[in-house]
Ligand SMILES: Nc1ncnc2c1ncn2[C@@H]1O[C@H](COP(=O)(O)OP(=O)(O)O)[C@@H](O)[C@H]1O
């Protein structure tokens with residue numbers, strides 16, 4: 001694996017059959033690229049997540065901008081290196097801006113990432129998320145219930161809103177099919193994160209259960225995925241796995257000193273900011289299914 005700074009890409013997995021792929025090194029290389037390039041990431045996100053998401057991006061070295069006005073998108077979105085679109089507090093007046101940002105990102109050949117928050121919670125939300133998915137994000141990242149709702153295309157009578165009532169492993173096959181149908185990389189988060197392009201399935205084993213007790217941790221890791229894919233758009237599977245692993249490692253090291261969800265939230269941001277190569281290389285845990 002060699003970094004090619006001039007073209008913004010990383011050579012990956014040539015001869016992977018003979019040589020085991022070095023995922024920790026890959027994750028660290030992606031993180032270094034984010035720190036070096038400080039990509040501008042436009043986030044059209046929910047009111048709950050704005051602060052944590054922006055701070056997560058900043059502590060990782062990216063440059064967040066929470067800009068959603070439909071009037072600004074044609075002019076602003078082409079300046080961003082990546083876009084994150086999140087359905088968390090969706091209302092009909094926000095949807096045109098989300099769709100326009102997705103289209104402008106596509107026209108500008110910039111990756112955008114979709115977080116279909118609570119997709120199975122209502123028919124309005126599900127329809128909106130499916131319409132956004134049809135605009136071809138590079139990556140869609142959701143919890144188990146969200147990915148299952150997108151795959152089945154129907155609301156979930158057992159939905160608990162933004163929280164998952166399914167384990168991530170329950171949604172792996174749905175994620176593979178959804179990736180094949182949509183042409184997008186699909187990431188299902190949970191105790192293990194699964195990332196698939198419909199063919200390969202990559203598993204990330206980092207993270208701590210207490211992340212489920214911090215609102216917008218999922219939203220924030222989706223924004224981090226946007227930053228990682230922005231610096232290596234031609235390797236969306238690898239960049240997504242790297243972002244999930246680095247976020248997970250930051251939560252693990254933060255957890256060493258945390259007294260509960262509130263302190264973990266702060267310590268996660270500090271850990272992301274201060275994460276060093278030796279810690280990342282020793283803690284990143286990624287494999288194939
Ligand atoms: N039980 C768990 N153990 C370790 N990490 C977890 C666990 N549950 C969720 N995570 C991590 O928390 C982050 C948010 O995932 P998740 O809770 O599934 O998203 P959401 O908040 O959108 O429901 C991800 O980085 C994921 O890996």
Ligand SMILES: Cc1ncsc1CCOP(=O)(O)O
Nearest residue numbers: 046048088162216217218219
């Ligand atoms: C609580 C809540 N309600 C609408 S959006 C939101 C935040 C959801 O964040 P996450 O999906 O990352 O847990």
Ligand SMILES: [Mg+2]
Nearest residue numbers: 117162218219
């Ligand atoms: Mg979520």
